[in-house]
Amino acid sequence: xxxxxxxxxxxxxxxxxxxxxxxxxxxxxxxxxxxxxxxxxxxxxxxxxxxxxxxxxxxxxxxxxxxxxxxxxxxxxxxxxxxxxxxxxxxxxxxxxxxxxxxxxxxxxxxxxxxxxxxxxxxxxxxxxxxxxxxxxxxxxxxxxxxxxxxxxxxxxxxxxxxxxxx
Amino acid sequence: xxxxxxxxxxxxxxxxxxxxxxxxxxxxxxxxxxxxxxxxxxxxxxxxxxxxxxxxxxxxxxxxxxxxxxxxxxxxxxxxxxxxxxxxxxxxxxx
Numbered sequence: 001x002x003x004x005x006x007x008x009x010x011x012x013x014x015x016x017x018x019x020x021x022x023x024x025x026x027x028x029x030x031x032x033x034x035x036x037x038x039x040x041x042x043x044x045x046x047x048x049x050x051x052x053x054x055x056x057x058x059x060x061x062x063x064x065x066x067x068x069x070x071x072x073x074x075x076x077x078x079x080x081x082x083x084x085x086x087x088x089x090x091x092x093x094x095x096x097x098x099x100x101x102x103x104x105x106x107x108x109x110x111x112x113x114x115x116x117x118x119x120x121x122x123x124x125x126x127x128x129x130x131x132x133x134x135x136x137x138x139x140x141x142x143x144x145x146x147x148x149x150x151x152x153x154x155x156x157x158x159x160x161x162x163x164x165x166x167x
Numbered sequence: 168x169x170x171x172x173x174x175x176x177x178x179x180x181x182x183x184x185x186x187x188x189x190x191x192x193x194x195x196x197x198x199x200x201x202x203x204x205x206x207x208x209x210x211x212x213x214x215x216x217x218x219x220x221x222x223x224x225x226x227x228x229x230x231x232x233x234x235x236x237x238x239x240x241x242x243x244x245x246x247x248x249x250x251x252x253x254x255x256x257x258x259x260x261x262x
Contacts, residue, residue: 002174007221015213018189075200146202
């Protein structure tokens with residue numbers, strides 16, 4: 001029967017299918033965006049650097065993080081999650097990755113920022129390998145879209161070194 | 168219930184309108200850089216399409232079915248159910 005209900009049902013089904021298609025197209029349009037974010041991090045000072053009673057090294061530092069993530073935003077971007085990790089190698093772990101700071105960037109307007117902060121999360125080593133250790137500061141980001149595929153990438157900044165002695 | 172031509176028209180109109188609104192919505196959203204605008208344009212399109220193709224409007228009924236008048240139909244004998252064909256049993260051939 002070609003009734004009111006039949007037509008309403010057919011229309012809603014078809015409309016939902018097409019909605020899925022345009023959302024998929026919106027997600028695909030994100031791949032046409034080639035972002036070029038920039039970031040710079042300065043270690044302004046080492047606040048303290050000590051060996052905990054349990055034998056692990058811990059360091060507290062003041063950072064100056066400036067980044068321009070505006071090119072990550074497209075019309076299909078909900079928000080960007082960004083975190084700064086200290087990365088270094090020790091004899092037991094080929095990669096130590098310690099998150100020092102993170103943040104959520106909800107819009108393009110504030111995606112160019114500069115933050116002066118001490119490390120938000122504790123920088124503790126598994127062991128006492130931090131004296132004189134060379135480390136990278138890596139800015140990781142996850143782009144969360146309104147629909148479709150999530151993107152993640154990072155920017156590695158190298159050439160940082162911890163002091164030789166506890167203080 | 169719509170007539171046959173009306174059903175075909177309603178269905179084609181529904182599909183064409185939805186696809187057209189989807190294209191317009193996507194292009195508007197992409198050019199204006201607003202996902203929200205895309206959804207709003209498409210929602211408006213779905214609403215308009217519902218309004219046009221779901222109710223049984225008079226213009227879907229411009230080709231009414233013409234049934235025979237009962238008085239004409241009665242002049243002709245109704246088709247009788249056919250007798251089942253008689254299956255002749257083959258008598259075993261005498262040799």
